[in-house]
Amino acid sequence: MRINSNYLKAGVAALALSFACGAQAKLNIFACEPEYAALAKELAPDAKIYAATTAMQDPHQVQARPSLIAKMRQADLAVCAGADLEVGWLPMLQMKSANAQVRSTDKGLFYAAEHTQTLDKLAQVDRSMGDVHAQGNPHLHFDPERLLEVAKALSAKMVSLDPDNRAAYESALADFSQRWQAAIAGWQSQAAPLKGKKVIAYHTSFRYLFNWLGMEQVGDLEPKPGLPPSTGHLASLQGRAGQGDVMAIIVASYQDERGANWLGERTGLPVVNLPMSVGGNDDAQNLFGLYDSVIHLLLGVNR
Ligand SMILES: [Zn+2]
Incomplete structure (x- = not known):
């Protein structure tokens, strides 16, 4: 049986084309x-x-x-x-x-x-x-x-x-x-009122955020990176908060809030739970929503 070679070539070309388009390499x-x-x-x-x-x-x-x-x-x-x-x-x-x-x-x-x-x-x-x-x-x-x-x-x-x-x-x-x-x-324009504001936070999770917005983390709930807050350490943070210049206590969505809540109750400072990433709260459904939400939550406790 003879196959018309032109048909065959056309068929191969069509196959190659469909492979390139349909089965587009998806990473x-x-x-x-x-x-x-x-x-x-x-x-x-x-x-x-x-x-x-x-x-x-x-x-x-x-x-x-x-x-x-x-x-x-x-x-x-x-x-x-x-x-x-x-x-x-x-x-x-x-x-x-x-x-x-x-x-x-x-x-x-x-x-x-x-x-x-x-x-x-x-x-x-x-x-x-x-x-x-x-x-x-x-x-x-x-x-x-x-x-x-x-x-x-x-x-x-x-x-x-x-x-x-x-x-x-x-x-x-x-x-x-x-x-x-x-x-x-x-x-940047929304967050302008946050400039110079001081917070106590957990770990250095928001180091870049604070750096970008001109905020300052004056205390860390972790006595050392990776360690949970001890009673003695929390007492020293309570002393620091007593200076009266701290806006809020910040924890990230994955972090344990207990130390922050303890400190919040004793100092009257609001505890703010910020999404650590996309999916960290209902508003943070993509990168844009993540930033929107974090700035909105910080502005909510600004005083
Ligand atoms: Zn880290």
């Missing part, structure tokens, strides 16, 4: 934290995105569960904060998932902290300091300018992994950058 993205799942969604709306943690979980301490291992095994790209935030759990996931693609930043591993300057890098660290962040503070998603730098680098990483869809990634980045920059201007 499979594993995000260590919900803020990076949200950022990936802005930059690659069609990608398959999985967030390993929620805003109600402590991102420093995560169980390397079988479901996480299975998700990482399928990933083309893993997006994490870096600066050692995930040092206690990501290496285990990488080892157990045995997915070479997300083992190295030369390939599909992306650390946000490698694409911007972190605050509070330490020259040297010893154990007496507690569970400190020697590579600088990794909670950088609360600095909108830094997050934009990360977005640019992340978009470039997506292009390098999936060059056929370069145009789509570039247009998503341009769209996000434009909306984000407009939002930054709005947030």
Whole structure:
């Protein structure tokens, strides 16, 4: 039987075309934290995105569960904060998932902290300091300018992994950058009354937010990073609050409120629970909502 070779060529061409369009390479993205799942969604709306943690979980301490291992095994790209935030759990996931693609930043591993300057890098660290962040503070998603730098680098990483869809990634980045920059201007003017305000907070979770808005954290509910507030430490914070210049006590959505509530009751200061990430409250459904909500909640206790 003879097959008309022109038909065959046409058929092969049609198949190739349908493969290119229909089965468009969609990146499979594993995000260590919900803020990076949200950022990936802005930059690659069609990608398959999985967030390993929620805003109600402590991102420093995560169980390397079988479901996480299975998700990482399928990933083309893993997006994490870096600066050692995930040092206690990501290496285990990488080892157990045995997915070479997300083992190295030369390939599909992306650390946000490698694409911007972190605050509070330490020259040297010893154990007496507690569970400190020697590579600088990794909670950088609360600095909108830094997050934009990360977005640019992340978009470039997506292009390098999936060059056929370069145009789509570039247009998503341009769209996000434009909306984000407009939002930054709005947030800065809304948050102007917060400038110079002092707070007591839990851990250095909002270090970048306070830095950006010109606020100051004058006390930390943690006596040392990673340790819960002790009675003696809370008493010293009560003394600090007694100076009368503290606006509020801040906890993040995943943190234990008990120490903050104890201090709030004794000092009369409001306790504000801020979403640590997207999904941390009903208003924080994407990165824009997260910033809107955090600023709204802080303005609500401003006095
Ligand atoms: Zn931390």
